[in-house]
Amino acid sequence: DLASSAPSDPVYWLGNDTLRVAAALFAENRGRxxxxxxxxxxxxxxxxxxxxxxxxxxxxxxxxxxxFRQESFFHWAFGVxxxxxxxxxxxxxxxxxxxxxxxxxxxxxxxxxxxxxxHFKDKYAVDEVHYxxxxxxxxxxxxxxVCVCRGQNTDSGSICREASFEGISQFQVNNTLLHPxxxxxxxxxxxxxxxxxxxxxxxxxxxxxxxxxxxxxxxKEYEMxxxxxxxxxxxxxxxxxxxxxxxxxxxxxxxxxxYTCICGTGHNSxxxxxxxxxxxxxxxxxxxxxxxxxxxxxxxxYTSDITCSFPANGKFTPxxxxxxxxxxxxxxxxxxxxxxxxxxxxxxxxxDRVHLEELVKIGILSGSVExxxxxxxxxxxxxHGLGHLLGIDVHDVGGYPEGVExxxxxxxxxxxxxxxxxxxxxxxxxxxxxxxxxxxxQALANPAQSCFxxxxxxxxxxxxxxxxIEDDIAVTADGVELLTCVPRTVEEIEAFMxxxxxxxxxxxxxxxx
Numbered sequence: 001d002l003a004s005s006a007p008s009d010p011v012y013w014l015g016n017d018t019l020r021v022a023a024a025l026f027a028e029n030r031g032r033x034x035x036x037x038x039x040x041x042x043x044x045x046x047x048x049x050x051x052x053x054x055x056x057x058x059x060x061x062x063x064x065x066x067x068f069r070q071e072s073f074f075h076w077a078f079g080v081x082x083x084x085x086x087x088x089x090x091x092x093x094x095x096x097x098x099x100x101x102x103x104x105x106x107x108x109x110x111x112x113x114x115x116x117x118x119h120f121k122d123k124y125a126v127d128e129v130h131y132x133x134x135x136x137x138x139x140x141x142x143x144x145x146v147c148v149c150r151g152q153n154t155d156s157g158s159i160c161r162e163a164s165f166e167g168i169s170q171f172q173v174n175n176t177l178l179h180p181x182x183x184x185x186x187x188x189x190x191x192x193x194x195x196x197x198x199x200x201x202x203x204x205x206x207x208x209x210x211x212x213x214x215x216x217x218x219x220k221e222y223e224m225x226x227x228x229x230x231x232x233x234x235x236x237x238x239x240x241x242x243x244x245x246x247x248x249x250x251x252x253x254x255x256x257x258x259y260t261c262i263c264g265t266g267h268n269s270x271x272x273x274x275x276x277x278x279x280x281x282x283x284x285x286x287x288x289x290x291x292x293x294x295x296x297x298x299x300x301x302y303t304s305d306i307t308c309s310f311p312a313n314g315k316f317t318p319x320x321x322x323x324x325x326x327x328x329x330x331x332x333x334x335x336x337x338x339x340x341x342x343x344x345x346x347x348x349x350x351x352d353r354v355h356l357e358e359l360v361k362i363g364i365l366s367g368s369v370e371x372x373x374x375x376x377x378x379x380x381x382x383x384h385g386l387g388h389l390l391g392i393d394v395h396d397v398g399g400y401p402e403g404v405e406x407x408x409x410x411x412x413x414x415x416x417x418x419x420x421x422x423x424x425x426x427x428x429x430x431x432x433x434x435x436x437x438x439x440x441x442q443a444l445a446n447p448a449q450s451c452f453x454x455x456x457x458x459x460x461x462x463x464x465x466x467x468x469i470e471d472d473i474a475v476t477a478d479g480v481e482l483l484t485c486v487p488r489t490v491e492e493i494e495a496f497m498x499x500x501x502x503x504x505x506x507x508x509x510x511x512x513x
Contacts, residue, residue: 012079012300014253019199021300023125025192026079027096029185033077034094036181037147043177045092047145049077050135052163056083069256072392073149073160075301076186080124086135086165087126090142095127097138102131136167146171151179154400155388155416180402186391187398188424193302194474197390197426200304201472201483203252204297207244208308208486211295212497214243217287217312221263224293225281248297258303258394262294265312269465270434272384285312290320290465296394303394305428306484307470314497316490319362319460320467323433324490326358327467330431334386335473338480340423345407348386348415351431352378359433363457375448376410380439385415387428390472396426425475426483434466 012021037043054071058064068083078087078098086099098121103114117129130138139146150162162175189197211224224243244261248254263281264274269292275281285291289312296304309327311320330351337350356372359365359381365372372378389396399417400406406413417427440458443449471484487496 012081016253017251018253019196019299021079021196022192023079023123025190025196026077027125028190028192030077030089030096031094032185032190033182034089034091036185037091037177040177040181042174043091043147044145046143047091047147047174048139048143049089049091049147049149049178050139050163050165051077051087051149052161052165053078053080053085053087054083067255070301072301072397073182073186076182076392078124078126079300080120082120084132086132086163088135088139091147095142097128097130098124098126099130099132099135099138102133132165135165136170140170144171146173147178148173148175149178149182150175151183153397155395183397183401186396187389188422189391189426189474190424193391194424194426196299196302197304197472197474198483199252200254200297200299200302201306202485203248203254203299204295204304204306205485206251207247207297208293208295208306209496210247211244211293212308212310212487212493213499215285215291215310215312215497217285217289219285221265221268221281221283221285224263224291225261225275225295244293244295245297252297252299254297254299256298258296258298258305262292262307264292264294264465265289267463267465268292269309269467270436272434287313288317290467292466292468294468294470298394301392303390303392303396304472304483305390305394305430305470306472306486307430307432307468308486309467309469310493310497315494319464321490322358322362323461323464324467324469326355326362327431327433327469328488328490329358330354331429331469331471334429334431335471335480335482338421338427338429338473338475339478340421340475342421344386344417344419344421344427345412345415347421347429348412349373351382351386352411355381355431355433363454364461365452366454367452372452375446375452377443377449377452379409379411380443380449381433381435382431383411383414383434383436383439384430384432385411385417387430387470388416390426390428421475423475423477427473427475428470429473430468430470432466432468434468435461435464436466437462 051074053074056068057066059066084101088097100120108114121129148162152159260275262275264271265285266289268274268283269290291312292309294307296306333354334347334350356369356378389399395416404418406418473480473482487493
C-alpha cells in the first residue's frame with residue numbers, strides 16, 4: 001500500500017489525504033527495464049540507457065511559462081517533476097544517474113532556492129546526481145554504448161524525441177532497441193502503479209458525482225468544467241473556479257486533467273471530441289438535454305478517463321432511457337467477457353452486435369443483425385473504437401506493437417489497441433451510441449445500409465446527441481477490476497441526482513469562506 005510508506009521513504013505527496021507515492025515505484029520500473037533489455041538480442045550489459053526529460057516551454061514568443069508536465073517515458077523511469085533533466089541507467093548493474101540543470105544565481109531571486117545535487121539524490125532515490133552539462137563525461141565512465149528511445153506513437157503518429165546531448169557523437173548510439181522494450185514494460189502495470197491508477201479513478205469518480213449533483217437547465221456547459229457553483233459567497237469570491245477541476249485539485253492534488261474536458265449537452269453530446277477551441281463547452285444546458293461529460297484527473301502523471309451520461313433535469317425520458325440502457329448493456333457485456341487472451345477487436349465487435357440488437361428493439365433499425373454487421377452499420381452509431389490503454393498517458397502506449405496491424409474497417413480502424421488482452425493491462429471500456437447527422441445522412445444515402453433504417457423513427461432522434469459510458473478497468477487473472485465508481489444504472493442516476501439536499505455538503509464543509 002503506497003499510502004503506508006514509511007515517513008522516511010522518498011515520496012511524492014501533496015499533503016492532506018492525497019496519495020503518497022514511493023520512489024520505489026520508479027526503481028522497480030528501472031529494474032524491469034534492465035531485465036527485459038538484457039533478455040533481448042543486440043543489447044549488451046555494458047549499455048547505458050539515456051532518457052531526456054521534458055523541457056520548460058513558453059507560450060509562443062513570450063516569456064510566459066506554460067504549466068510543465070513531465071515527458072512520459074522519462075517519468076515512468078525516474079518520477080522527476082522538474083524540467084530540463086536527463087536520466088541514465090546502466091543496464092548491467094541497474095545503477096541510476098539523474099542529471100539536473102546547473103542553475104544560475106539569478107534563479108534564487110526569481111524562482112526560489114537552488115538545491116544541491118544531494119537534494120535530488122535523496123528526493124528521487126537514485127544512485128548518482130550530476131549536472132546536465134556533464135552527461136557525456138559521466139556516462140563515458142560506464143560505457144561507450146548508449147541506447148536512446150525513438151519510436152512511433154501509434155495513436156498520434158508522432159515520433160518520440162530521442163535523447164540528445166553535447167558529446168553524444170563520442171558514443172555508439174542505438175535508437176531502435178529501447179523503444180519497443182520500454183513500451184512493453186509500460187503496458188503491464190505493477191502493484192504500485194495500479195494503486196496510483198485506483199487513486200486517480202477514485203478522485204475523478206467523486207468529481208464526476210459532484211458535477212452530476214449540480215447540473216441544472218439554464219447553466220452553461222463550461223460551468224461544469226470551469227465555474228464553481230453553489231453558495232453565493234463562494235461564487236463572489238471564486239467565480240472562475242472549475243467544478244470538476246476544483247474537486248480534483250483541492251481533494252486530490254491533481255493540477256492537471258488527463259485531456260481537455262468534454263462537456264457536451266443536447267446535440268453537442270454527439271460531438272466525439274467536443275470541448276476544443278472551436279466548440280469550447282459554451283452551450284446553455286436545456287431542460288430535456290442529455291449530458292455527456294468525459295473528464296479525468298491526473299495525479300503525478302498517472303491518468304484517468306471517465307465518461308458519465310445522464311439527463312440534465314435528472315429524469316430520463318423513455319427514448320433517453322432506451323438508448324442509455326442499450327449502451328449500458330454493451331458495457332457490461334464487454335466487461336463480463338474480458339479476460340487475458342481475448343482479442344480486443346472481438347470486444348469491439350461484441351459492442352457493435354449488442355448495439356444493433358438494441359436499436360432494433362427501439363425501432364430505429366429492422367432486419368437481420370448479422371446482415372447489418374456485414375455492412376458495418378454499427379460504426380454509423382459508434383464510429384470510434386471501444387476503448388484504449390491507460391497509464392501515464394490517457395491513450396497509453398503499446399496498442400499496436402510490431403506485427404499487429406489495424407483492421408481496415410469502419411469503427412475498427414479507429415480502435416486504439418489491436419492486440420490480445422493481458423493481465424495487468426489497464427484499459428478503458430467506452431461504448432457509445434450517437435446520432436451524428438453527417439454519418440446518418442451518409443448511411444441513408446447508402447442502399448446497403450439504408451435498407452435497415454426506419455427513417456421515421458430515426459427522425460425522432462435527430463438532435464438527441466449521444467450516450468457514452470466509459471469506465472477504467474484493470475485486467476486480472478480471470479476477469480477485470482472495475483476502477484471507476486459512479487452511479488451507472490438508470491435507477492442509480494435518477495436517485496443520486498434527486499438527492500439534491502446533499503449538494504456540495506462534502507465539498508465545502510472544509511472550505512473557509
